[in-house]
Amino acid sequence: MMTFSPQLEQKFAKMLTSYPEGKKRSAVVPMLIYAQDEVGSITSELIDEVARRCEVTPLQVDEVVGYYSMLHRNPMGKYHVQVCTNISCLLVGGMELYEHACKKLGIGHKQVAADGQFSLEEVECMGACSWAPAVEINYDFHHHVTPEKLDQLIDGLRKAQ
């Protein structure tokens, strides 16, 4: 059995009552995301715990973890840089942006820099097509990103430490 911070426990308790009777399974995705933020990654203990709370099998939670790219089995960096390379972003330089990010950070898809500060992920559409190419760092969106703008963003975060 795992326990979380009182705030998160409160959140989960409310979450489990927000779905119709017998549909606790609906809470799997939000529970995983919030728990990931607190724990750092989706561990097998976390999978078992979410399964227990949502009354599904660990395998059913595992399927969800495998499906969604924003759920990570290994801890990501303090700043998780997500670059979209789906069609809208691709057409206006998303791929170049992603490759630039690889060079800048010296890491590839779903990898974490040696200092643990940055990690990189090539993601699918984030729904920010109108402002393509888009980059998401942790939960913050950045629109119309160019390689130069990305450099500034990353350098800024480095300085902030």
Added chain:
Amino acid sequence: MAELVNLTINGQAIQAEKGTLLIEVARQNGIEIPAFCYYPGLTLQAACRMCLVEVEKTPKLQVGCTLPVADGMVVHTESDTVRQSRKGMIEFLLTNHPLDCPVCDKGGECELQDMTFRYGAGESRFTERKVHVDEQQWSPVVYFDAPRCILCYRCVRVCNEGIGVGALGVSNRGVISEIVPNRHDYLECDECGACIDICPVGALTSGSYRYQTRPWEMTHVGTICTHCGDGCRTTLGVRDDKIMRGNNRDSSGINGDFLCIKGRYAFDFVEHPERLQSPMLRNAAGEFEPISWSTAFATIAETFTAVKARRGKFGVVGSNHTTNEENYFLQKFARQGLGTKNIDHHRTGDLATFFDALSGKNAALATAGDLYTAKAVLVVGADLAQQHPLLSYQARANFRHHNAHIYAVTTGPVREDNQAIASVRVAAGGELAGVESLRDKLKAEGDLVIVFGDSIQGDGLRKLVAFGDSLGIPVKYVCLVDYSNSRGAFDMGLIPRDGGMSIEQMLAAKDLDVLWVVGANPLKNAALGSTNAFVIVQDLFMTETANHAHLVLPAASVYEKNGTVTNVCGEVQKLKQAVKVMGTKTDLEIMGSIAKEMNLNLGIWLPDKVFAEIRKTVHGYDVSLPVVDTGGAAPTMPLNGRVPALPGAIQSAGDTLFTSGSMSRYSKILNAVIESPGGLYGGKEPEVSAQSPTASGQMPGGTVQS
């Protein structure tokens, strides 16, 4: 009758029940809409896109497996557009599918192969490198070859819904999606192989069958599984007198396509090297020495005749997995030929009290089909999923398809808890009190099937039937018994009636002259009291009892004989010989030959002739021959007249999903999976503290209900 609608499929006017799925309506009218993911009885998936059809007045192709028929619908299933889309789908499915049909187990009976032949797409425009993943072994039974998988989810659904285990899932997304087992790299499950059987391609293959043969090289023999009492029909694939596989590919019989590990794989005891293949007589030095059959028959006939002449004491122990014909012939031999009443078998359920308590009632015996159609099912003192997997499957299917109310009164957690509207945990012996606590709920049901184990016997059984009577609704019963023909053994009269001795009394008697054991192992945990008894054993293997014998005869197994067996619900089904093992004889032939040697006239010992006599003389067995002969299950109704109580103990052998008496000791596959958690009641010891039952019923969502 539900509302009917008129529709047209391929120009053919068709009437169908409103709301039926188009794919089903087409099939019922002889029009095939191909599909990989659709499987009757499982939830809809709409994953494979093979069943796309053209429906007039809708702009796009429609998914036939999820489309309910409506009035005035005009459907085309073989138009150019539809054929083109199927060809495109096949080409898509083949992008990563390896072209290894010549070595694939499924080759020749592969749905993807058939569809490719029918719709083309032999040439692929996909020139990129195929995604390859090495094959994995998940258990002694299940192998997975990911590249062959077309992600139809049939295996995932059958494991979740049909079997109720949920050991398979799908991980990742897109081109790297693959089926995953519940323990990351291995399976912890019933090892039933339903996923392998249901796989439309060769992605899931079985450890015992893979790379052994091609489907067209086998003859397929439909017979009845010899392990538990449920009497599932299994189709044995036989090549060169060797059983290659078991399945129920034609979905015939009471079990449809359901089989557990025993029916699908545990036929391998047949060819175990330790099978007895010659009669053996203990010599002066006390060692077994092979002898000829004629010497064996002569020795037995001489002993029997001598003991009979001096009015000595016989003890005859029959089997609960030999055929009805053999059981009938054995008791006739004992009663008429030897003049003894001392005849018994290992009784695993209190059928005597059961039939007596139900005497005079109509339609009180439930069939395996009733568990699927009843409004409510009450399981008392049994772990059905472990001991009677078919009955458990039926109840589960009833819950899924008809929202049947399942109740469980058991000493530990059972799989039925997941479906149960109320589960009651009781201490051993508290079952009846547990049942009583459900009275008000049960009274409100439309009809009920009560399934009970060996903890309900004698007075308790009468009380349970009285309880059923008092509910005021139609109630049917299943008295659970182990092994493939326990019910038949009782019905045929392998019981110590009219003052005969029970097994316990035979073993205890100091003056027993002959102990004749046919396919049983009474000395497994007991000693023989009489030191002078001549012990004759007919069996497949050198059991503990055979080890005490003076004369051992090698018997044929159920897969090597014809005849009939009666399942736990009293349904008679026909066996068909699949193979022959050198040196063995069927028990019927052995008994017939001994009778002949003794100059006894007990009638012809051919299965059909003996069955004809059974139909005439055994109460309730005047069953429909066409039903039995065509592989159906004919219910028997031996419910008339009092049945006196019998001496002797009644106890289930407590076999689990992976054990089956002495036979399972010689099955490699059952021994290979033995580490899987297969204990009764989740492997937990029954609680003994509680005085009164504690209700802990759970709805599928986990709400405490009871």
